[in-house]
Amino acid sequence: MTDDVVLRAEHISVTYEGERPTHAVRDVGFELRRGELLGIAGESGCGKSTLAYAVARMLGPPARLIGGRVLYRDRTGAETDLLALEGDALRAFRWSRLSVVFQSAMNALNPVTTVGRQFDDIFRAHRPRMRRPERYERARALLDMVGIDPARVRAYPHELSGGMRQRVVIAMALALEPEIVIMDEPTTALDVVVQREILDEVQRLRDDLGFSVVFITHDLSLLLEISDRLAVMYAGSIVEYGPAERIAADPAHPYTQGLLRSFPDLAGERRALRGIPGSPPDLRDALPGCPFAARCDHAFEPCGTETPTLVPLAPGLAPGTSAACHLHAVAGLLPEGRQP
Numbered sequence: 494m495t496d497d498v499v500l501r502a503e504h505i506s507v508t509y510e511g512e513r514p515t516h517a518v519r520d521v522g523f524e525l526r527r528g529e530l531l532g533i534a535g536e537s538g539c540g541k542s543t544l545a546y547a548v549a550r551m552l553g554p555p556a557r558l559i560g561g562r563v564l565y566r567d568r569t570g571a572e573t574d575l576l577a578l579e580g581d582a583l584r585a586f587r588w589s590r591l592s593v594v595f596q597s598a599m600n601a602l603n604p605v606t607t608v609g610r611q612f613d614d615i616f617r618a619h620r621p622r623m624r625r626p627e628r629y630e631r632a633r634a635l636l637d638m639v640g641i642d643p644a645r646v647r648a649y650p651h652e653l654s655g656g657m658r659q660r661v662v663i664a665m666a667l668a669l670e671p672e673i674v675i676m677d678e679p680t681t682a683l684d685v686v687v688q689r690e691i692l693d694e695v696q697r698l699r700d701d702l703g704f705s706v707v708f709i710t711h712d713l714s715l716l717l718e719i720s721d722r723l724a725v726m727y728a729g730s731i732v733e734y735g736p737a738e739r740i741a742a743d744p745a746h747p748y749t750q751g752l753l754r755s756f757p758d759l760a761g762e763r764r765a766l767r768g769i770p771g772s773p774p775d776l777r778d779a780l781p782g783c784p785f786a787a788r789c790d791h792a793f794e795p796c797g798t799e800t801p802t803l804v805p806l807a808p809g810l811a812p813g814t815s816a817a818c819h820l821h822a823v824a825g826l827l828p829e830g831r832q833p
């Protein structure tokens with residue numbers, strides 16, 4: 494793992510058990526660098542949340558982690574395998590080093606206790622030496638940091654708007670200054686203006702505090718705007734991975750190309766929205782070949798039978814980008830500078 498990587502997931506596979514098991518995440522790997530925002534995009538049901546929960550060690554039955562490793566690297570270079578952590582060590586890791594903000598987190602605040610009390614619970618559990626006045630001051634400072642009047646420390650969740658509650662949840666996730674924050678559709682339930690305000694806040698906090706973010710949403714245009722790098726998932730696998738700017742300008746995988754055509758232009762240019770015809774495959778089935786082949790305009794002979802692996806694109810085409818597509822496997826064999 495290079496110096497700037499804080500988290501590295503390798504070969505993660507997750508299955509939801511049942512009469513016909515769902516293979517929701519299929520041999521996925523990614524790296525998260527210090528201070529970066531890594532976006533994970535893909536249609537509903539492609540395995541984004543399952544991947545995030547696997548990395549955060551938050552899966553429960555019927556989900557089963559079939560295999561893989563998740564390595565965390567601290568500032569001294571020491572590595573920890575998250576999948577080997579248990580009990581107190583795992584709980585401590587989850588708040589202090591890595592925290593998670595869910596889509597519905599704002600509804601998970603305890604309705605019968607004040608916001609301040611809920612911060613207090615975090616500090617009492619994880620910072621037992623902190624005294625009461627210090628805990629109180631820290632809760633006020635955290636509220637202030639996410640743009641909420643510190644006096645609201647005495648408020649009950651129902652006295653706050655949805656946007657404010659989501660800000661409280663983000664402040665809680667940052668309470669112990671984690672190095673990694675996983676955000677799963679953190680603003681989807683909010684109206685667009687509030688969404689924008691909160692995203693700006695997250696960007697600012699990341700710049701100030703230096704944490705890394707894994708940001709999950711089906712909203713690709715949003716991700717292209719806020720991500721440093723992007724992983725595009727399809728049917729449980731990452732099909733394209735690289736710098737967000739590069740993917741926006743020159744998507745390599747036909748699925749990414751289709752997704753981009755499904756959204757309005759970022760610059761606001763109006764153009765016809767064209768979705769991708771067909772629907773994703775059933776993840777309960779074995780998927781021989783490329784899982785996108787049936788919907789792909791470019792499918793050719795190997796796509797129906799050989800599963801493409803995520804490989805770096807040919808040198809000179811797109812530095813730092815990988816794609817799982819036979820078109821590019823062919824391109825990789827071409828002399829430098831030649832397009833497929």
Ligand SMILES: Nc1ncnc2c1ncn2[C@@H]1O[C@H](COP(=O)(O)OP(=O)(O)OP(=O)(O)O)[C@@H](O)[C@H]1O
Nearest residue numbers: 509515517536537538539540541542543544711776
């Ligand atoms: N508790 C569960 N039991 C069985 N199957 C599940 C369960 N949760 C999710 N799945 C299945 O796992 C697959 C991946 O779901 P997941 O929620 O990870 O996708 P997602 O990309 O995050 O979608 P969304 O944006 O809708 O949350 C889907 O086929 C889904 O139906």
